[in-house]
Amino acid sequence: MVEAYSWGREFQLGYHQHPPFWAWLCGLWFSVFPSTPFFFALLSATNAAIGLWGTWRLIGELVKNPEQRLAARALPLLTPFFTFYAFKFDANTIFISLWPWTLLFFYRASERHDRRATLCFGLLSGLCLLSKYYVLLPLAGCALAALTSTNGRNWLRSRQPWIAGALIILVISPHLWWLTENQAPPLTYLHSRLNWPWAEILHRFFMTGFGLLGMMTAVTGLTALVCTRAHGPRAHHATMTAGQTKWTALVTLTPVVLTLAFGIVLRTPISSEMMIGVVPLLPLLVLQAAGTCPPRPLARAAVALVAIGSLGLVIGAPAFMYYRVHTKRWAKQIPYEEVARESTRLWQERVHTPLTYVAGSAPYSDFVTFYSASHPHSFPWHDRSFALWVTPERIHQHGLLSICESNDSHCLAAASLYATPRTVRIPLAVAHHFGHYEGRMYNFTFIITPPAVP
Structure with a gap:
């Protein structure tokens, strides 16, 4: 996080590891607010709130039944995507705010042929590329989703993707110029991360995969419990249509599969943190897999669990800090x-x-x-x-x-x-x-x- 701060003070067109947009945001934020840990936490919370709002809007596009929509919107709060992991601001967590809105406008552009949404999709895709090149993997999921949808293929045949592509190039063109002028330091950094020892790569591979599954434990567990034990009326149909399910699966699972595959093929270290910003619809896929689950009990249970968990964390924070300062781990805290x-x-x-x-x-x-x-x-x-x-x-x-x-x-x-x-x-x-x-x-x-x- 302090790296984001130190880079953001310089407002360069690029940095030795990553493109500059997320560092620019940090620099702009602290040009207004004091440089204290509280305001860094507030920046992280704002980033998460913007992403949660985008996820809320995106789910609203995909889920039409009000009760199912409430359940689908509550389930992401049971993951650490918008809570624990969100209290960090770096080149990975910037996608918590950027990617849900990018997906929202991509859905409207490719499935509804909304020209304004195409422009917004191009702009946001450019900002994503200006944040981290990793976004090429989730963008591949968007391409697959468009190719496998009738509306998406029609959109691809139109002029709209070319307009979006031109806007992307326009947004990133200053950074491209910087790359050519400075021998592309981020690519040199990427090259230095290749060909790690197989033992470390396989360890990272399994830790990343199981880590992402672990983040979904509360969602899958609560959904399974409610769907098997609830006595309320079941939904008349699944949460999404077959076409929407395929679209959601492709934009959500493609970056997961590609991240794991690239970790093996390039022998580069990966982590579940790389993906937390690009899988906002993963809880929605769990809900869809549950079929005609009773939506009202699930929504109530999810909201109640989020409220109880949040209250418990606030109450337990002082006790946790008391425990931390009495352990050897805290004693090794670097000053x-x-x-x-x-x-x-x-x-x-x-x-x-x-x-x-x-x-x-x-x-x-x-x-x-x-x-x-x-x-x-x-x-x-x-x-x-x-x-x-x-x-x-x-x-x-x-x-x-x-x-x-x-x-x-x-x-x-x-x-x-x-x-x-x-x-x-x-x-x-x-x-x-x-x-x-x-x-x-x-x-x-x-x-x-x-x-x-x-």
Whole structure:
């Protein structure tokens, strides 16, 4: 998340791992709100709320019976898609908000031939591509859904897909230009993630697949329980028509299958987090598989379980925190915020110009960028390929603060490349604090290189 913040401060047309849109959103958000964890949580919650609204609208297009629609809209809240996983803002979770609306306009464009929806689909698809190239996999699901539908094939034969495609290219064209000018750093990063050891790839494969199934446990369990035990009147027909079911299955399951397949074929690590934003209709497929399940008891049970679960989590949060601070796991909490404060203090005591650039062992530079009152530019790993906005001239003009773990020889060696006769090295042990609790001490070396004397 702090990486999103540090990137968002720069407003580049691209970054070394991903395209820029989600980082732009983070930068715009914190240009309005204070840089505090609360407002980062609020950004994440807003992202989830927008996605939930889009999912609500999309389900409304597919499910016409009011009682079945209420059940279908309540079931996604039983997944961690819009709750636990949503309280993180990165290149994966941005799809929680973008993808439901993209699917909504794709459905209206391909199935209803709505020209305005085609334009919106093109715009949102472009923004998805500007967020992470992974969206090509769910877009493949859209293509399959259109090819297997009569209305979709008619739409593909029209001019509308070409208009959508042109709008996509228009949206991403600045980023394409940036790729050509900078030797495509995201593709270099992708190449570095290929050909991992088979043991790790197979572990990730099974963890991803079973992780996604695990996220659906509450949905499948509650649906099965209500459908087998409820005594209310059953629905007269299934939730969706056969054509809608096929459409929903293709746009939902295609990215899942392709993600798992690409993990094996490319031997690249995958995770269930990659897919949480592109499977908003997965609970709807579970409901459809239940057939003519009594919709009213299911809707009531889902809403009640969500309400009880949410209340229980709020009540249990203090007890969980009490447990956390008494475990060894919390004691090992790395003191990111404390490092940011100490580094800023040390710089201000020795240098009479603002702290502008911070480097060091990742991810300390990003955390200092977020937590420090100076909000300096991040220079992770002292590597310009990770931060194209940093130049030797700017380091020479503004100076550099490097933060290295004391046993990180690579960081210490990289920092020495920017050292001058005025460079000062300060060893310091720092611990994380919560209330009157103190975690374990971590040893750091703060390396201060003041600006060149004019």
